[in-house]
Amino acid sequence: MDSTEDEASVFRALADPTRRQILEDLREGELAAGEIAxxxxxxxxxxxxxxxxxxxxxxxxxxxxxxxxxxxxxxxxLATCVGRFLSAVCPDQIVLRHTRRRTAAETEGDPS
Structure with missing residues (x-):
């Protein structure tokens, strides 16, 4: 399996909401199959x-x-595959620029 196909399997797995929920459930540590079910x-x-x-x-x-x-x-x-994709389509400087704009807009709108 080449790396493109290998990464595609990750995104196919992430496409399903049940599988995404399983991954979220596992972030706290390992679980038995019965606990997950x-x-x-x-x-x-x-x-x-x-x-x-x-x-x-x-x-x-x-x-x-x-x-x-x-x-x-x-x-x-998970971090490697998703990170590689994000860095290819959304370079860090774009994310940082949007974050700065959002933070500035929120600060300007904050009456305190």
């Missing part, structure tokens, strides 16, 4: 498929602990 109204097999997509994209890792499968976020993978 209990947070959703969809079936456990559906959650398992979502976890498989996230694992294939390299966004989560799993480890076995006795009869449980624990999942954790691969923060560096």
């Amino acid at each position: 209990s947070r959703f109204t969809i079936s456990a097999p559906s959650v398992s498929r979502h976890l498989g997509v996230l694992k294939s994209a390299g966004l989560v890792r799993e480890r076995r602990d006795a009869n449980r499968i624990l999942y954790s976020l691969v923060e560096e993978r």
Whole structure:
């Protein structure tokens, strides 16, 4: 798999709101598959498929602990892929310029 296709798998994984929620849930630390599934109204097999997509994209890792499968976020993978994309389409100076403008506008509008 080339790097373009590899990064595309990350964005395909991020396209689904359930998978994004799983990633958010994992930001506090690892969770068992059952704990993750209990947070959703969809079936456990559906959650398992979502976890498989996230694992294939390299966004989560799993480890076995006795009869449980624990999942954790691969923060560096997420940050690298999304960061590379953002720096290509939205260079830092553009982000900083917009932030400065927004801060200045908020300050001007602040009566205190």
